[in-house]
Amino acid sequence: MDLAFADEGPGPVVILLHGFPLSKAMWDEQLKGLGNVYRVIAPDLRGFGESPVPEGTYTMDAMADDVVELLETLEIAGPVVVGGLSMGGYVALSLAARYPTRVKGLILMDTRAGADTPEAAQGREATAKSVIAANSSTPVVEAMLPKLFSKLTLETRPERVEPMLSVMQGTAPQGIVGALRGMAIRPDRRADLPKIAVPTLVMVGEDDILTPPAEAQAMAQAIPNARLEVIPKAGHVAPYENHAAANAAILRFLKSLEQSH
Numbered sequence: 260m261d262l263a264f265a266d267e268g269p270g271p272v273v274i275l276l277h278g279f280p281l282s283k284a285m286w287d288e289q290l291k292g293l294g295n296v297y298r299v300i301a302p303d304l305r306g307f308g309e310s311p312v313p314e315g316t317y318t319m320d321a322m323a324d325d326v327v328e329l330l331e332t333l334e335i336a337g338p339v340v341v342g343g344l345s346m347g348g349y350v351a352l353s354l355a356a357r358y359p360t361r362v363k364g365l366i367l368m369d370t371r372a373g374a375d376t377p378e379a380a381q382g383r384e385a386t387a388k389s390v391i392a393a394n395s396s397t398p399v400v401e402a403m404l405p406k407l408f409s410k411l412t413l414e415t416r417p418e419r420v421e422p423m424l425s426v427m428q429g430t431a432p433q434g435i436v437g438a439l440r441g442m443a444i445r446p447d448r449r450a451d452l453p454k455i456a457v458p459t460l461v462m463v464g465e466d467d468i469l470t471p472p473a474e475a476q477a478m479a480q481a482i483p484n485a486r487l488e489v490i491p492k493a494g495h496v497a498p499y500e501n502h503a504a505a506n507a508a509i510l511r512f513l514k515s516l517e518q519s520h
């Protein structure tokens with residue numbers, strides 16, 4: 260899969276995987292704010308942004324394979340820092356479990372290690388069916404928008420909400436359906452957490468209602484070498500909603516990684 264990607268800056272590689280149903284556009288401030296010291300690579304996962312939109316179910320493993328293929332195409336052989344937000348976090352966990360030699364640090368943002376409950380999986384299938392029936396992303400946009408951002412962001416920062424709204428509206432219905440079905444069958448990776456051998460930053464928006472701080476705290480406690488950062492004034496898309504605090508936390512983590520090498 261030939262993924263579209265942004266590639267900014269020199270230095271050690273940090274690859275950032277976006278959430279659902281977004282695109283690499285959500286990392287605009289990370290590409291700017293980290294990209295003068297680190298090489299930030301932000302792909303559009305299959306089905307999103309400018310990447311191809313294949314038929315079928317997009318498993319988290321297939322998405323992780325795409326990312327490894329991108330690293331190979333870019334001739335990046337050594338281990339890199341892998342960061343992912345929400346669905347991107349599911350992909351990052353798959354990558355870390357299946358390609359441990361590719362990963363030298365993990366950044367898990369607004370995500371979880373557990374699988375869907377049966378009810379959540381059924382809800383995704385119902386949403387997928389309504390996206391197919393409407394042949395439009397609208398049913399997902401309407402359901403997701405109020406949950407993605409904090410109340411504060413929604414009410415006071417339209418200039419931050421609108422670009423993501425148009426990304427969601429522009430997402431291909433098949434991309435949405437493929438990812439919904441893939442997330443519904445993703446494995447429970449909680450048993451993998453104690454086996455994560457690399458330093459890990461777990462980050463969460465203080466007002467994240469989709470993957471709340473308690474979830475992040477449990478994940479950080481289960482990973483041997485993890486630190487937790489709670490981002491103020493942010494919901495589920497914390498590094499986009501409060502990029503100053505998120506970038507500061509990411510830079511602190513990256514610096515500590517450099518020092519431990």
Ligand code: MLT
Pocket residue numbers: 277278279280344345346347442469495
């Ligand atoms: C995301 O932001 O990627 C989604 O909330 C993930 C999900 O639906 O589980």
